[in-house]
Amino acid sequence: MSGENERSEPQTREDDRRESSNRTGSSAGRERSERPEKSSGEQSDPRDSEATREDATATEEPPADTDATEGPADADGSTGATRADEATLPDDSLLRVRDLDAGYGDLQILTDVDLDVGDGEYVTIVGPNGAGKSTVMKSVFGLTSYMGGTIEFADEPIHGLQPDEIIHEGIGYVPQNDNIFESLTVRENLEMGAYILDEVPEEQIEVIYDRFPILRERSDQRAGTMSGGQRQMLAMGRALMLDPDLLLLDEPSAGLAPDLVQEMFDRIDRINDDGTAVLMVEQNAKQALRRCDRGYVLVNGENAYVDSGEALLNDEQVRKDFLGG
Numbered sequence: 001m002s003g004e005n006e007r008s009e010p011q012t013r014e015d016d017r018r019e020s021s022n023r024t025g026s027s028a029g030r031e032r033s034e035r036p037e038k039s040s041g042e043q044s045d046p047r048d049s050e051a052t053r054e055d056a057t058a059t060e061e062p063p064a065d066t067d068a069t070e071g072p073a074d075a076d077g078s079t080g081a082t083r084a085d086e087a088t089l090p091d092d093s094l095l096r097v098r099d100l101d102a103g104y105g106d107l108q109i110l111t112d113v114d115l116d117v118g119d120g121e122y123v124t125i126v127g128p129n130g131a132g133k134s135t136v137m138k139s140v141f142g143l144t145s146y147m148g149g150t151i152e153f154a155d156e157p158i159h160g161l162q163p164d165e166i167i168h169e170g171i172g173y174v175p176q177n178d179n180i181f182e183s184l185t186v187r188e189n190l191e192m193g194a195y196i197l198d199e200v201p202e203e204q205i206e207v208i209y210d211r212f213p214i215l216r217e218r219s220d221q222r223a224g225t226m227s228g229g230q231r232q233m234l235a236m237g238r239a240l241m242l243d244p245d246l247l248l249l250d251e252p253s254a255g256l257a258p259d260l261v262q263e264m265f266d267r268i269d270r271i272n273d274d275g276t277a278v279l280m281v282e283q284n285a286k287q288a289l290r291r292c293d294r295g296y297v298l299v300n301g302e303n304a305y306v307d308s309g310e311a312l313l314n315d316e317q318v319r320k321d322f323l324g325g
């Protein structure tokens, strides 16, 4: 990841993605640059408004990029979101989860879960409460009982590894709760993010301070006295201290006021634009799907759908069943 400061707002999110794709040359980048252009007159920044979602829903032309995860057209010729059991699995993913069974103790929560995150890709998991979304994240990070299947990262198996070993592999994790050390200062929290190193990586602290200027301002403040949004930034900053290739974010917008939710999503966009792959669980499902490259709908511990965020948002059944209509 680069150490550049917060960049100025890109003209559009799509423009920014293309820039990012060109920089990284990743497979995800290729996928993204092949995305269909929005029709003229359509709001081009998916972050902007409810109207954007409605516009997207009303887009006349079906999505043109039927990538590997997309399934066949329906009998009437329309292309709905791909059901997980019909999806073609990519074979060049950075994170590759196959047939994962996992849970807590003897209690199995996940059954045969497949999941892929490409290099530099932004992937979201949505689904009802209790579906097992957080359990997927915890499983990738070695925090659940592994019961079967495989989890590979950069072509190396990581299932069965401990979290401190998984950090070494290049995965950062921001849990939903208890994600900062309240009694430590902001700087000490960041240092803890690099505890596996022999020395504090001062340069990376500067990178984090540039990315989240409020953390520089509050460097000596005890983390427990910070606001919800600031805590969330600190938690992300801590997880970025080892410059991971993949960042796992569990409900990053939870408990934040609406304007802060927007800001948080914008910051996640920037992190991803700078080349870090993101796997995110979000209750704020529509927002998350508007921004991501690909989304999974998880139900009862199993994948139900996988497709581009746009395709999921445009699927009537998915909207009705999982996105509040």
Ligand SMILES: Nc1ncnc2c1ncn2[C@@H]1O[C@H](COP(=O)(O)OP(=O)(O)OP(=O)(O)O)[C@@H](O)[C@H]1O
Pocket (backbone or CB within 6 Å): 104, 107, 109, 127, 128, 129, 130, 131, 132, 133, 134, 135, 136, 283
């Ligand atoms: N530590 C645990 N021990 C036992 N069961 C757990 C544990 N954590 C979660 N569960 C159970 O696993 C199931 C899936 O929980 P999980 O938190 O993964 O769902 P989720 O989709 O993230 O839900 P939410 O959107 O409400 O956060 C739930 O039935 C939950 O009660």
